[in-house]
Amino acid sequence: MTAPIVSLRHLELARAASDPVVAAEVRALVRRGAVPDPKVREGTRAILAAVKAGGDVAVREANGRYGGGRADGSLLVTKAEMEAARDALPPRIRAGLEQMIENIRRFAETELPRTKATTIVPGVVIERRWVPLARVGVYAPGGSAAYPSSLLMGVVPAKVARVGTVVVASPADAEGRLNQTLLGAAGLVGVDQFIVAGGAQAVGALAYGLPEAGIDPVDRIVGPGNAWVTAAKLEVFGECGIDLPAGPSEVMVIADGTADPAHVASDLLSQAEHGPDSPALLVTWDAAFAAAVEVELGRQLETAARRAILERSLAAGALVVLSADRSAALDFVNAYAPEHLSVVVADVEEAVARLVNAGSMFVGPYAPESAGDYASGANHVLPTGGLARSSGALSTESYGKFIQVQRITRDGLATIRDAVEAISEAEGLIAHKRAVELRFEGEP
Secondary structure: OOOOOOOOEEEEHHHHHOOHHHHHHHHHHHOOOOOOOHHHHHHHHHHHHHHHHHHHHHHHHHHHHHOOOOOOOOOEEOHHHHHHHHHOOOHHHHHHHHHHHHHHHHHHHHOOOOOEEEEEEOOEEEEEEEEEOOEEEEEOOOOOOOOHHHHHHHHHHHHHOOOOEEEEEEOOOOOOOOOHHHHHHHHHHOOOEEEEOOHHHHHHHHHHOEOOOOEOOOOEEEOOOOHHHHHHHHHHEOOEEEOOOOOOOOEEEEEOOOOOHHHHHHHHHHHHOOOOOOOEEEEEOOHHHHHHHHHHHHHHHOOOOOHHHHHHHHHHHEEEEEOOOHHHHHHHHHHHOOOEEEEEOOOHHHHHHHOOOOOEEEEOOOOOHHHHHHOOOOOOOOOOOOHHHOOOOOOHHHHEEEEEEEEEOHHHHHHHHHHHHHHHHHOOOHHHHHHHHHHHOOOO
16 A cells, blocks of 8 residues: 655745745745744743742742642752662663763863963953853753753753853653653763753743752753743843743755655654644755655655654644755755754755855765754754854853953053043043043153
C-alpha cells in the first residue's frame, strides 16, 4: 500500500511582484517578530507584579494557579536531591549527557573573552576588562516536556565563564514531579540553586529573588521558554539583564535536487515535533524536489511515533517556499533569518558564504538540526522570530561583561586637552571644560 502524499502549503516568491496577497504573506514571514501577544504581556505583567510584592508566597500561588509547582509546595531542590538524581541516571543516558557536557564545554571555552589594553596615544591607555557575572539565572523548560539539553546549554557556558552562582528555574509536571533526567543533568554540572517554578513566576523568582528561601536576585536571565517566559524576560529587562526573547522554535531547510528527500523530510518532521507553533520551512527552486519531499513525508508519517502531533504541526506551520532560482532562494533565507538553517545544496560553501542571517547553520547531508540540539557542542539557545538578523546564539560572552578602565597620565591628558575643552565648550558643558583646565592651572 502506497503511503499518502503530504501536501504542504506552497508559496511562490516570484508572484510577490504582481500579487499583493503573496507580497503581504512574504512580508509577514520576514517581519514576524519574537515578541508575544500583547494579552500575554499584560497577564505576565500582573504575575510579575505579584511576585515582586509577595515573594515566595506569590510564586507558590502562581504555581498552584498556572502549574509548575511541586506537590508539597516547596520551591527549592536541594543539592542532595540533584546528586541523588545524578547517581540514579541510567548508564546510557548519563554517558550521553556527559558527552554533551564535554562538547558544549569545548566550544564554550573557545568563546571565552580576553581582557585587552590599547594605547590610544602615549599616556592614554584603555583596558577592556572581561568580568564574569556574579549570579545568573537559567530557565530550563520542564513540566510535561522537560529538556535536560536546555539546562546544559544554559549552565555549561556559565561554568566556563566562572559565574559565581548559577540558579536554575524549571517547572514540575502536572502531578508535581520533577523530571529525573533534568534533575540528574543539574547534578552533573553542579547547579548551585534550583527553583521549582514555571512560566512568568519562574522568571520573577529569578529576577526578584525568593527572600524566605534565601535566594537573591540574579544579574541576568538566559534560556528558552514559552510565550509567558519570553514576555516575562522582556518585562524584567532593566531590573536585570536577559539574553534575548526566544520564541517558538523554527527550522528552515534550503535544498536542491542534490539533497536526499528522505533526509529533508526527517529534518522537517523533527522540527514539527516541537508543536504547531514551530515553523518548518523548505526553501527550494526545484518544484520536483519539493514534491519528492512531500512523498517522503507521507512515507515517514506512516510509522512515526508521534504521528498525530506531527500531522497537526505540519498543517499549522509547514511551508514550501518556491523561488525562481538559487540566488532568490538565498536572498529569502537572509530576509527570513531562521533560528535553525539546514543547507543542502550544490556548491554548499558558496551558499554558506552568502548566508549571513541564521541562528545556527547545519551544512551538508550529515548535519541534521537534531545533532546541534544535543551533542555537536554548539549552543541550541538561539534567536527566533527574525532576531538572527541582529543577534547570535547564547555563548560564553553572555555570562559576563566588559568594563572600560581608562588610565590617563598628565602627558596623556595634555595631548587630548584641546579636544576635550573645545568640544565641551561647543556643547555648553563648561564644567566639563573646567575639570580639565584646573589640572593645568599655575603651570607654564
